[in-house]
Amino acid sequence: MPDLSGSDERPLLDVAELRTTFHTPVGPLVAVDGVEWSLRRGARLGVVGESGSGKSVMSRSIMRLLPKSRVTSTGNVSFDGIDMMSLGRRELLEMWGPQLAMVFQDPLGSLNPVMKIGKQVGEGLRVHRDLSARAARSAALGLLEEVGIPEPHRRIDEYPHQLSGGMRQRIVIAIALACSPRLLIADEPTTALDVTVQAQILDLIEAQRAERNMSLVLITHDLGIVAGRTDEIIVMYAGRIVERAPTSTLFSDMRMPYTEALFRSIPKVTDDSHARLEIIGGQPPQMTDLPLGCKFAPRCKYAQDLCFAEEPALIEVPKAAPARSSISGSADDGEPDPAAGVHLYRCFYPVGTPEAAEAFERNIASGRVSEAGVVIRTDD
């Protein structure tokens, strides 16, 4: 964990009531619905969820990088006291780079194919720091070295297509780091890469984050990636936060059935070969036609009538409730941090409670859910 003892610090980024709606031909699509969280300086937030859950739209809304038309984005995004939502194009250009930077999933797509690497890396510096072409080039060289590009002197004059996927992602990171941003949003930075390169890239991001005391938002659909590399995790479903907890608490004491299902569906190297994977039955929700109650209800093995009728609110785990198998929780929680320490979830029958166990039994008895916990009948 990074040193968070930074005393009174107000959060670097504060997101409140963020709601982003796309106006599609089939009606409004609320891609992000009332999201709220904050991030302290130097802290690391993980965002997980299936594809389509709104992770990218949320980060783009914060960056103010949404398409220009047919979108409405409301709410408060305050970056170090600056109200991002009120900024004009010009002011945003000044923010992108030195204040917030983003790394996208597809490294080739976010690089200019016909511009030399050195120029792309140095461009931000020329704009924001007013560096000369020569100074920008030598700064770019330093950055390439920092992100672990072998033979930077040769690579600086190459084009993106001449590099491997892993090296391209390093370049994208170098560009994002060029102006020493205070917040880096990495949207699935390694989804397109293989495990060995993935590990290298994640190590690189972590090393640079620690060195620059940057804050990091790491977006992924792989719980394995955020497990060892974040302080707090947000789980998203259908544009909403469905669970939010410090990382170790989330893994030891997850409350939301969706988080549990996501976790169980990952094949783990520690399992035996041919071990049956637990799947989340059904499809991710149709975002233009969301169910009434809990958005996860049609796929949830605990769902009861109440879940279909009413949407649960995001509530805090009662302090009295002991973490079920917390191995480490207590070590960190000596002095619970009011901002990062909260554990919120959105469910009527939270995992691990007797109510949930009863609900599951009832569902098996009624034939809605199989013994393995997969929803087999959806016509409730």
Add this chain to the structure above:
Amino acid sequence: MAGSGNAHLRPDALLSARDLVVEFPAAGGRTVYAISGVSLDLAEGETLGLVGESGCGKSTTGRAILQLPRPTSGTVQLAGQELTELDEDDIRKVRPRLQMIYQDPISSLNPRRRVRDIVAEPLFIALENVSRRTAMAVWQDRIGELLQNLLRRAAVPLRIVGRLASVAFVLWILSETVEERAAEGWLGWTQVPAAIIGFPTLALLLLAGAIALMLGLTWVLLAVMLPFGLMSRQFGEVSSAVGLAGVVVTTGASAFMLWRTWSSFGGWAKWLNSGGLILLTAVLAVWLLLSIAKPERAGASGVATTLSAMVVLQVFYVAGLDGGIKLAVLVASAVVDALLFRWVLRRYRANRDAEREQAEPRVREVLEYVGINPDDAMDRRPWEFSGGQAQRLSIARALVSVPQVIICDEPVSSLDVSVQAQILNLLEDLKNLMGLTLVFIAHDLAVVKNVSDRVAVMYLGKLCEVSEPDAMFDEPAHPYTELLLAAIPQPDPEAELGSGRIGGELPSPMDPPSGCRFRTRCPHAAQRCIDEEPEMREIAPGRFVACHTPLVGDSAPVRVEMASAPRGES
């Protein structure tokens, strides 16, 4: 590994590949040694997992087994039949027994076809008349390759030329009026550049622009058509007939234009002007000829391009005519085009409906196997499905022809975790239900462990370790396997972030290291590893390793502290 040797092979395999070598030519007369002597075998009903870093040759191995392309050397036997010696026609007959599932489900399915046709396709491939493949077909492949290479290398110049070309193209079309205007004594703005740089220069520029434009267009057309496999025979014939008609018409028309411009106007400027047009016609004619030569690849886009090329040329030629004739020709050609379209479409539909009817029961059956409701899905197109559903469709497509072996190239890598689990379970179920034999390529070791009966680890074109998965994951025997395992992210915050990282990048496959190919990144590398290539040998029952000092067995070294692994970067 980097080892050779065949100790891990068994005599009774359903599929066996021996000493596969695939080399690709690279720039500057160099060679990419993509795989160098890979031997694998697969018992009936078995799943062989193939893992390794990006670029180590997993896909190339899978494709070499399928003869796509044929390996540079080595042999592949499917149920005793040698595939590397078969000619194209016979390979095609084998293809229904040997299917492939690709990584990106949506883009590997033809977006313009309906699910029922996509899934049924393998049923018809074997029946197709392949004797129509001529030398021309080979040329089309070569030209396509050449253009793709050209384009890859010339991204920047092409962009510039492309821009110039579009400007030049407009000027070219306008230049006809330039001369008319000039004759009237009125200086049009288009004449200014002509006056400044001189008409010959402009004309040359225009020509170059037209060539670049046509090259680009041809490339785009080829790129659009090539990936989308094969169409039905009759349809191919129709489209080639249309193509032939197109060539006759356009060649005739250009000859006519040539004669007409020369005789009525004379003069070199007009000549050059119509020269551009002729060039355009010639390039299109070549393109049309090529699509005739390869009817099975022409498909819907073939017909579309043939017809639209004709229409474009007609417009040009008509523009060259005067007065009343202009209108008459325009009307006549529009009528002819409309009739052609109708005729082609009718022929196509009749043939398609017959095929659909024939395939329907089987298509329904396999869609149900993979958990897709046929009534909902049959008439939709691939992009209307989610990634997971599209991957189910690819699986259905691979199953439809009752294959003996399916090669799955990263079938879950582009999918979300929850969908990935569904697909993995589905493959497992289908395997139990139908006794499928699978080659499962992936870079995610947890996934490979989950599905495989045997796992082969590859490094830079060679095998490192072949073993039963539980043993391999408990106790990796090859140093590379150990480092790969350490790189897996664990969904457990308490788990130590693997400290042993494989530093640096994969060495270039154009210049692989001597001896053991892993030696440049191996924490245990010794002099012997530089001098001598390790051979695959059995170190424990069912465990085969190509390393001089495997981590398991009698000769295992004292485990070196992992942190001492060479760290290239990060």
